[in-house]
Amino acid sequence: xxxxxxxxxxxxxxxxxxxxxxxxxxxxxxxxxxxxxxxxxxxxxxxxxxxxxxxxxxxxxxxxxxxxxxxxxxxxxxxxxxxxxxxxxxxxxxxxxxxxxxxxxxxxxxxxxxxxxxxxxxxxxxxxxxxxxxxxxxxxxxxxxxxxxxxxxxxxxxxxxxxxxxxxxxxxxxxxxxxxxxxxxxxxxxxxxxxxxxxxxxxxxxxxxxxxxxxxxxxxxxxxxxxxxxxxxxxxxxxxxxxxxxxxxxxxxxxxxxxxxxxxxxxxxxxxxxxxxxxxxxxxxxxxxxxxxxxxxxxxxxxxxxxxxxxxxxxxxxxxxxxxxxxxxxxxxxxxxxxxxxxxxxxxxxxxxxxxxxxxxxxxxxxxxxxxxxxxxxxxxxxxxxxxxxxxxxxxxxxxxxxxxxxxxxxxxxxxxxxxxxxxxxxxxxxxxxxxxxxxxxxxxxxxxxxxxxxxxxxxxxxx
Numbered sequence: 001x002x003x004x005x006x007x008x009x010x011x012x013x014x015x016x017x018x019x020x021x022x023x024x025x026x027x028x029x030x031x032x033x034x035x036x037x038x039x040x041x042x043x044x045x046x047x048x049x050x051x052x053x054x055x056x057x058x059x060x061x062x063x064x065x066x067x068x069x070x071x072x073x074x075x076x077x078x079x080x081x082x083x084x085x086x087x088x089x090x091x092x093x094x095x096x097x098x099x100x101x102x103x104x105x106x107x108x109x110x111x112x113x114x115x116x117x118x119x120x121x122x123x124x125x126x127x128x129x130x131x132x133x134x135x136x137x138x139x140x141x142x143x144x145x146x147x148x149x150x151x152x153x154x155x156x157x158x159x160x161x162x163x164x165x166x167x168x169x170x171x172x173x174x175x176x177x178x179x180x181x182x183x184x185x186x187x188x189x190x191x192x193x194x195x196x197x198x199x200x201x202x203x204x205x206x207x208x209x210x211x212x213x214x215x216x217x218x219x220x221x222x223x224x225x226x227x228x229x230x231x232x233x234x235x236x237x238x239x240x241x242x243x244x245x246x247x248x249x250x251x252x253x254x255x256x257x258x259x260x261x262x263x264x265x266x267x268x269x270x271x272x273x274x275x276x277x278x279x280x281x282x283x284x285x286x287x288x289x290x291x292x293x294x295x296x297x298x299x300x301x302x303x304x305x306x307x308x309x310x311x312x313x314x315x316x317x318x319x320x321x322x323x324x325x326x327x328x329x330x331x332x333x334x335x336x337x338x339x340x341x342x343x344x345x346x347x348x349x350x351x352x353x354x355x356x357x358x359x360x361x362x363x364x365x366x367x368x369x370x371x372x373x374x375x376x377x378x379x380x381x382x383x384x385x386x387x388x389x390x391x392x393x394x395x396x397x398x399x400x401x402x403x404x405x406x407x408x409x410x411x412x413x414x415x416x417x418x419x420x421x422x423x424x425x426x427x428x429x430x431x432x433x434x435x436x437x438x439x440x441x442x443x444x445x446x447x448x449x450x451x452x453x454x455x456x457x458x459x460x461x462x463x464x
Contacts, residue, residue: 001355003058003362005234006311008165008242008265013364016264018233024060025232026051027224027262028119029241032069033103034088036287037110039301039316040271040278044238046302047268047310047365049116051236053397054361064119065227070100070126071203073216083213085203096203100126110288113298115399121227125219128226129205132214135222135256136193144255145193148184152194152209154251157187162251165265166243191248193218217248224261225253235262239269272315286316292428295420296321299401303328306367306398328400334378335391335402341383350390353377357394367398374398415461419450423461426452430459 003016018024028048031037052062073084088103089096104124111118125132136152139145144158156162192215197204204211224232230253237246246265253261270277273284288298304324308314353373360370374394377387395402415423426441442452445461453460 001058001358001362003054004364005264005266006364007263008267009260014264016233018060019231019263022059022061024055024062024064024234025228026062026064026119026234026236027220027228027232028064028066028235029220029237029245030066030068030122031103031107032073032084033100033107034073034084035103036289037107038278038285038287039291041238042110042114042288042301043271043305043310043314044236044268045111045116046114046305047266048236049114049399050310050365050367050397051234051266052117052119053399054365057358057361057397062120063228065121065123065224066119067219067223068100068104068122068124069216069219070096070104070124072125072214072219083201083203086201089202097126100124110298113288114302115299115401117399123223123227125214125223126203128219128223129207129214131222131226132218133194133205133207135218135225135252136214137208139193139252139255142255142258146186147209148182150196151182151184151192153185153190154193154248154255155186156189156191156251159251159254162189163243163247164250165246168243168247191215191217191244191251193252217245217252220245221249221252221256221261225257230257230261231259232262234264234266236266236268239267242267268310269313272313274317275315289428291321292424293421294318295415295417295424296325299399300325300328303331303400306371309368310365331374331378331400332402335388338378338380338383338391339385339388339403341385341387343382343384345382345384345386350386353390354393357397361397370394370397419445419448419461422448423459427459430454 004013005016006013028045031041048066052064055062071083071085074082085096085099088099092099108118136145139154140152144155145152146155147153162168194207194209194212195215196209197211197213201211201213204213224235235246235249250260253259273282273286276282278285288301291298291301300321301324304316304321305314307320307324353376357370357373360366360373363369374391377390377394380387391402422441422445426438426445429435429437429441445452449464451462451464453462
């Protein structure tokens with residue numbers, strides 16, 4: 001069965017034809033590990049995971065690389081401001097490498113909590129400085145770069161066209177240039193490849209141009225080339241990467257190898273909060289931990305994401321998340337009823353459902369349509385283990401763990417929010433092996449009228 005994917009480069013859905021008949025090569029832009037990932041960031045990685053699962057469901061093996069940006073990403077996505085890692089180090093009074101290690105670990109924990117399959121290759125920018133340096137040297141040798149006092153810039157005027165993903169107008173870019181535009185730049189769209197490090201800059205390396213650190217964009221080009229080759233199948237990221245980061249990756253690749261790095265470019269849309277943007281000033285930048293504190297398992301957020309296509313904006317509200325929580329419980333309960341069913345189902349009915357589900361996910365990852373088919377099976381009046389097995393088969397794509405923690409979900413539906421907050425705090429304490437805090441929270445639950453029992457399957461909380 002054909003897979004159709006929307007290609008940002010061509011602005012249309014295309015039948016996906018990988019370079020290799022069996023293996024798909026993917027590169028995904030990973031996090032800048034200077035702070036906690038918020039749920040808007042994580043929507044992009046849920047999309048990435050759905051793509052992986054759909055390709056695997058269709059029989060492909062994957063060679064998938066994702067970077068960890070632990071140096072080079074300035075406050076602006078262009079070339080302005082302070083390196084985000086340096087800024088975080090000052091904020092927390094820590095070494096930038098400590099910052100990177102801490103937030104990388106937290107990001108990986110978020111992926112685990114959301115049941116996101118990790119890429120086969122996870123590569124840190126700081127461990128690939130030599131590859132980036134060599135990539136920059138090739139660009140210079142090919143005549144696509146120039147030096148200023150402190151920076152080696154990519155010369156976008158040497159390209160046949162700059163802005164192939166976003167169709168930006170370079171003239172409009174010039175008209176909107178900032179006052180602090182670097183006068184040593186030849187063109188407003190030129191961007192930093194290599195930057196001379198000031199004396200007090202902690203993250204710097206001995207290179208062909210002295211003590212330097214890389215520009216943000218170069219890491220993805222150098223590492224994708226190392227692990228996937230000069231040309232690979234799919235490049236993914238958030239829609240915010242299109243106008244600068246991904247345009248610059250394409251430019252660099254043309255300057256180094258003479259061609260595009262990927263055949264298909266895929267991007268997930270923004271997550272809105274109560275109909276607007278996330279903002280620290282509005283106090284609505286939520287993390288998975290914030291969701292847990294309000295009694296929501298991270299898998300509920302995964303379920304919530306299936307209410308919209310990845311290329312559409314998704315509006316987050318607490319009411320919508322509560323609705324997703326109830327839907328997830330109903331789905332798990334329906335699976336259990338099917339599992340206990342003794343009725344027979346004809347094989348052609350099972351096969352027909354499989355075909356419909358496969359057609360939905362293969363139509364540019366149409367998860368809302370796929371979920372409608374899942375509900376048709378779950379709610380079927382015939383109760384059969386064959387339907388339960390089919391739902392488990394679908395769950396290899398959904399990743400909702402529909403066969404796990406059914407009783408816990410039912411229990412959580414009946415517990416007050418105040419109690420759920422304490423339960424989640426205690427779960428976190430136990431994960432951190434903070435036994436003193438775990439005991440304190442158990443006693444607090446007891447004071448509020450609840451018994452706590454720790455089992456191999458998890459924590460059981462019941463009303464006294």
